[in-house]
């Protein structure tokens with residue numbers, strides 16, 4: 001069911017410092033910050049060959065990332081995102097298996113304009129999982145796939 005690792009998301013308390021770290025010290029290409037009000041975050045994409053890292057910073061105090069940072073003040077791994085071919089089918093299978101899927105398994109549009117859901121960390125080995133639908137006929141052109 002799972003396909004490629006799409007991205008790893010890291011919550012950061014200081015976005016400018018994290019951008020400087022990835023761009024200047026670690027030598028990666030980083031995007032301009034993008035505000036995603038529906039998700040309560042500002043995101044910066046770190047481009048890597050074949051994958052990416054997302055640096056997440058809370059947009060407001062009510063952001064889920066603000067809650068995460070209050071528990072992890074230095075920041076840390078927030079979630080990993082795997083691609084699936086058919087998210088509706090994946091949700092049905094996971095709900096049937098007893099896993100908690102966000103919004104009752106009804107996908108929301110995620111940071112890349114594609115449908116996503118989240119799986120509760122307590123059901124999946126302690127790390128929040130995002131599933132993103134990437135149809136094999138509609139892969140990310142940035143990553144040079146077919």
Ligand code: CO
Nearest residue numbers: 009054081130
């Ligand atoms: Co994500």
